Amino acid sequence: AQTVTQSQPEMSVQEAETVTLSCTYDTSESNYYLFWYKQPPSRQMILVIRQEAYKQQNATENRFSVNFQKAAKSFSLKISDSQLGDTAMYFCASFTSGTYKYIFGTGTRLKVLA
Amino acid sequence: KAGVTQTPRYLIKTRGQQVTLSCSPISGHRSVSWYQQTPGQGLQFLFEYFSETQRNKGNFPGRFSGRQFSNSRSEMNVSTLELGDSALYLCASSLEGTSVISGELFFGEGSRLTVL
Numbered sequence: 741a742q743t744v745t746q747s748q749p750e751m752s753v754q755e756a757e758t759v760t761l762s763c764t765y766d767t768s769e770s771n772y773y774l775f776w777y778k779q780p781p782s783r784q785m786i787l788v789i790r791q792e793a794y795k796q797q798n799a800t801e802n803r804f805s806v807n808f809q810k811a812a813k814s815f816s817l818k819i820s821d822s823q824l825g826d827t828a829m830y831f832c833a834s835f836t837s838g839t840y841k842y843i844f845g846t847g848t849r850l851k852v853l854a
Numbered sequence: 855k856a857g858v859t860q861t862p863r864y865l866i867k868t869r870g871q872q873v874t875l876s877c878s879p880i881s882g883h884r885s886v887s888w889y890q891q892t893p894g895q896g897l898q899f900l901f902e903y904f905s906e907t908q909r910n911k912g913n914f915p916g917r918f919s920g921r922q923f924s925n926s927r928s929e930m931n932v933s934t935l936e937l938g939d940s941a942l943y944l945c946a947s948s949l950e951g952t953s954v955i956s957g958e959l960f961f962g963e964g965s966r967l968t969v970l
Contacts, residue, residue: 773957785961835957841910846896
């Protein structure tokens with residue numbers, strides 16, 4: 741069975757500092773994608789970053805980057821130069837194109853402190 | 855381009871009643887999926903539709919059902935509501951097709967259901 745585990749329910753970071761959110765997953769599929777989504781308080785969930793499993797290079801999007809360790813089935817999100825607007829719930833997710841199924845983790849609530 | 859629209863945004867029901875939630879995807883998106891979000895449980899996958907066909911289904915009881923119309927709009931229905939059905943129900947659309955598999959979901963703001 742596919743699973744996604746986020747072991748940090750809550751985290752906080754000082755503005756301008758760097759924080760890393762952890763995620764591990766398990767899948768028997770060979771073709772899958774991994775995502776981090778952000779859900780700001782009372783606002784819509786949006787995509788932060790996406791990683792294709794067949795790509796070895798870690799994805800980056802401005803201040804957001806991932807550390808994708810395929811063998812360890814680990815997919816962490818690093819936020820550099822944290823901003824107050826980064827305060828949100830962050831969800832790690834896997835998507836398998838063969839089954840069109842998304843599996844989400846339980847989320848990490850991140851608070852950026854001024 | 856309009857985003858994913860979910861209606862109603864908030865609703866209160868009592869146990870035993872039924873509820874229907876609606877979702878209009880982004881124009882051109884043919885895949886619509888539904889999720890139940892509760893504190894501590896994250897997002898639980900309910901089902902996914904593509905071109906009016908359910909392609910996948912999560913582990914929810916038969917009280918939860920859905921459908922998709924020819925214009926890609928989708929509805930989900932929960933019958934015989936229970937207290938534990940109180941949650942935020944999120945709909946997401948994606949640009950999936952035979953040649954496009956991005957996996958990116960575009961979410962609506964959700965329908966918050968309270969069961970008393």
